[in-house]
Amino acid sequence: MDLVTVRTVRTPSHRDELALEPGERPLAGGTWLFSEEQPGLTGLVDLTTLGWPDVERSPCTLTIAATCTIAALLRLAPDDDWRAWPLVEQCANALLASFKVWNAATVGGNVAVGLPAGAMTALLCTLDAVAVVWTPSGGSRRLPVAELVRGVRTLDLGPGEVIRAFEVPTAALRATTGYRRVALSPHGRSGALVTARWDASGFVLVVTAATPRPLVFRSTTVPSAAELDAAMAAHDDWYDDPHGSPDWRRAVSTRFAHELRDDAASAGGAS
Ligand SMILES: Cc1cc2nc3c(=O)[nH]c(=O)nc-3n(C[C@H](O)[C@H](O)[C@H](O)COP(=O)(O)OP(=O)(O)OC[C@H]3O[C@@H](n4cnc5c(N)ncnc54)[C@H](O)[C@@H]3O)c2cc1C
Structure with missing residues (x-):
């Protein structure tokens, strides 16, 4: 739907352009944002122009960018010993959404909406993922995804804070799910x-x-x-x-x- 109160859409390319002004909210895939009225929303700040890599692998951690789409996560080739990987597809299919929505909807957007049926939240909690949150002062803080989502449409996110990524321990990916x-x-x-x-x-x-x-x-x-x-x-x-x-x-x-x-x-x- 048209968000008729929106006056500006910003497309930052660096973190120092990300600071959210009053009335602004982050835009990821937009599949929820554009699905209903957003009272008080006057500006959108498009996170996808920041160019965060979808995933980064290290021996101990799989880092999934908040802007990684569900489709991109499904395309990722898992390591041979990631026995937990089928859970990604199972949780993607748990969403009431087709592959068309998967191509736009992001992992971070799903967690940030804070719906009980947020299946990316289920996936990340099951894999003991930690959310990396960027603070407006230029710093960051980390907290388990299970603690980030506090209730229906309620997150432990302060004003101006943005979810940057989710860190999944590779040990969890080697477990059975x-x-x-x-x-x-x-x-x-x-x-x-x-x-x-x-x-x-x-x-x-x-x-x-x-x-x-x-x-x-x-x-x-x-x-x-x-x-x-x-x-x-x-x-x-x-x-x-x-x-x-x-x-x-x-x-x-x-x-x-x-x-x-x-x-x-x-x-x-x-x-
Ligand atoms: C047909 C259909 C079916 C759906 N089924 C489901 C379902 O079963 N379960 C479910 O949970 N959802 C469902 N949704 C809602 C939505 O598509 C998903 O939750 C999706 O993952 C949201 O991601 P997005 O990238 O589109 O977020 P957006 O719509 O861009 O953003 C969602 C919200 O999160 C905020 N946000 C986004 N990214 C960040 C970030 N990195 N940091 C801080 N805040 C951020 C935005 O400001 C906004 O408030 C469905 C939608 C459609 C159209």
């Missing part, structure tokens, strides 16, 4: 998305779409069914919208969590 998703209709938005990762160092379970913010359960061993039940029962903040009721979301998420726990236990992960 699991995935379960359900929606109320065949092409509906995710009602619950439960992902997990396990290896000799531990077991991580992440619930998104069913909760306002990512729910992360972490254990140094594969938890027992009773421990998992207790962890899920202790959580009392289940999301309520037309894509599912809180009771249903709790029930399907708990079932999926047990299925993934069983997969990890039978594979002998982190026992």
Whole structure:
């Protein structure tokens, strides 16, 4: 849709041109920004003109630029031992979006929108990714993606802060992952998305779409069914919208969590 309040669109090529003025917001793929009214928005600052490389590899870290599109991430050739890589495609398919949207939508934009069904958030939380946030003073800070997303459309981002990248430890990419998703209709938005990762160092379970913010359960061993039940029962903040009721979301998420726990236990992960 036309954003009729927008008066300026800036295309920075360097960080020192990035400073956001009052009324300005970052523009990435625009697939969410242009999908609804944006009260108070008077200017856009296009992050894609900064020329950040989509990904950078080092022995310990895969750095994914916030502006990397979902399509570009899917095209990346994984290292031979990245057993977790199928989770990228699974999470891309969890979005209620076609390949046409994947070509514009960015990984950072998906996290920054802060929707419960943000499947890139699920992917990054499951892989223990750390967000690199550029501060307006010219510095940067790092925090786990699981802590960056605080609630529905709510992020731990101060005024003028921009997500620069996500750092994924390659150790996490070498782990085994699991995935379960359900929606109320065949092409509906995710009602619950439960992902997990396990290896000799531990077991991580992440619930998104069913909760306002990512729910992360972490254990140094594969938890027992009773421990998992207790962890899920202790959580009392289940999301309520037309894509599912809180009771249903709790029930399907708990079932999926047990299925993934069983997969990890039978594979002998982190026992
Ligand atoms: C058909 C369709 C289906 C969709 N299905 C889903 C779905 O199932 N789940 C879901 O979560 N979303 C969905 N979306 C919404 C959207 O497409 C995705 O969330 C997408 O990943 C947003 O990325 P973008 O690059 O287009 O962000 P934009 O629209 O450019 O930006 C989104 C918001 O994030 C801010 N922002 C962007 N990048 C940064 C950054 N680096 N630092 C700080 N702030 C930033 C922007 O200012 C804006 O407020 C769908 C959209 C469409 C059109």
